[in-house]
Amino acid sequence: MKDNYKQYFIDILRKYRLGTASPEEVNFLEKYYDLFNANEDLSLTDEDSIRIKDLIKGSIDQELEHHQHIKPRNSWQWVKYAAAASVVLMLSVTLFILLSPRTDKNHLTASANDVDPGGNKAILTLANGKKIVLDDASKGQISDQIGINITKTADGQIVYNVTGDESIVNEPTQNTISTPNGGQYTIVLSDGTKVKLNAASSLTFPNSFRKSDRIVELKGEAYFEVAKQTGKRFQVRSEGQTVEVLGTNFNINAYTNEDKIKTTLLEGSVKVLLGQNNMMINPGQQTLADRTTTSLLKKDIDPEKEVAWINDQFFFDNDNLKSVMREVSRWYDVDVVYTGNIPDKKFFGGIPRSSKLSEVFKILELNNVHFEIKGKTVKVSYSSTP
Structure with a gap:
């Protein structure tokens, strides 16, 4: 179910960017925010819902302000489209994080040895x-x-x-x-x-x-x-x-x-x-x-x-793990050590650069990537099963 949802969002988002999305798909993306009112259907706690709503609102405001500044000659509709596209991608990944199962071990490790952003x-x-x-x-x-x-x-x-x-x-x-x-x-x-x-x-x-x-x-x-x-x-x-x-x-x-x-x-x-x-x-x-x-x-x-970082966002779009980790390593000032075989998996999604390191790693956990934070060193490994 999780992988099906992920591919569904990615497919619609790509069509939205290309201008080939149907009116129903465009409406789905633009109205997606309203889904968070149905907490019982999404298995979200009140705290989760409030946190995501604040995240979406802040990201939209920030994106709109940025695009108005750097592209003053473009239409408001283009600005709205670009902001919505990046926010929806980040939103969908946030949902995957909240709805995907995590082992208590990984969660506790991240909480006890977390790293603040730059x-x-x-x-x-x-x-x-x-x-x-x-x-x-x-x-x-x-x-x-x-x-x-x-x-x-x-x-x-x-x-x-x-x-x-x-x-x-x-x-x-x-x-x-x-x-x-x-x-x-x-x-x-x-x-x-x-x-x-x-x-x-x-x-x-x-x-x-x-x-x-x-x-x-x-x-x-x-x-x-x-x-x-x-x-x-x-x-x-x-x-x-x-x-x-x-x-x-x-x-x-x-x-x-x-x-x-x-x-x-x-x-x-x-x-x-x-x-x-x-x-x-x-x-x-x-x-x-x-x-x-x-x-x-x-x-x-x-x-x-390419310029997501100036808006204080990580934005992954078909990036492999080592590319993602180089960006993470520079921003969180950590050393990365890989153990075992690391496949060439691709990552999609976005998350604020103001997030703690453990929040970023929750995205990687969705692809069976495991981590351990010890001080300023992060050990990264992969397993074929969750």
């Missing part, structure tokens, strides 16, 4: 070597360089402001913001470009952009909202790849433990360069750059999955 943590390193722990810094001015004022806003962002004429700024110096495992941070560069860094990432950038090109270097993953400046290209260099833009929104995943560098475009257009190869991509497309062969491929993708 949060806003980063270190800013100035050109003179001074390091500022941003999660400890108070809001307001945190550094003052010649012609440049660096402040921390009330919501935790770091903002570089040019004070007066840029010509009074000395030769631009390089600064670096870096996040640890379990950290993320948002910074606004001196040209107004906003960058959100994911866990275990770093961005090196000049304190002021005075040359014809604006150049930054990325390690790890970041989402960019590039401010438009006529005649000044914005370049992101990472692991031999260069992304060139004038003003647009895109995501780069360049972790060294991932097979390829993924550049995903949400708005505008970008040129991706690797070795002798270069390629233009449009919104909804992604390049896959191979560091070893310098090959560059392009494909159409669902950008919502």
Whole structure:
């Protein structure tokens, strides 16, 4: 029954995304929230029902706000559709978690040795070597360089402001913001470009952009909202790849433990360069750059999955276990150890990144994956039977 429900939701969701769902199927997804009023039919406790309703409402509000921000030219109906699709997928997996049987052993192990999610943590390193722990810094001015004022806003962002004429700024110096495992941070560069860094990432950038090109270097993953400046290209260099833009929104995943560098475009257009190869991509497309062969491929993708992390969501869509665990390892700052044979199973679903580690692992339990948390180490194994 559980597997049948899972496939049913996935099939409808895929048709909904492609625009081929019947009116009855669309109505089912949009009215699905009302099913939670029938607790006795779903075997949900009152506590479960309240928790899921709050989760759905918060996720919808967050998704709608995000899509309105990054896609202002798109219709409200598209925004509603995209938000509903991701929320329904997360909702269906939440139901599977609540309705699927769990052994008391796994549940107690997770409760006793749980791990909290990551949060806003980063270190800013100035050109003179001074390091500022941003999660400890108070809001307001945190550094003052010649012609440049660096402040921390009330919501935790770091903002570089040019004070007066840029010509009074000395030769631009390089600064670096870096996040640890379990950290993320948002910074606004001196040209107004906003960058959100994911866990275990770093961005090196000049304190002021005075040359014809604006150049930054990325390690790890970041989402960019590039401010438009006529005649000044914005370049992101990472692991031999260069992304060139004038003003647009895109995501780069360049972790060294991932097979390829993924550049995903949400708005505008970008040129991706690797070795002798270069390629233009449009919104909804992604390049896959191979560091070893310098090959560059392009494909159409669902950008919502690639940028789920900026909305504080995990979003798994046909991902294998080791790919999922690399993402989990970075966000929860844990080491992962595999025991026995791990099959190439695929995982679907979403869950807030604000969840404790045990909540994430409940999704994996649905596919006969077992875990044991000991301190900052997670042992993962698989069995052919639940």
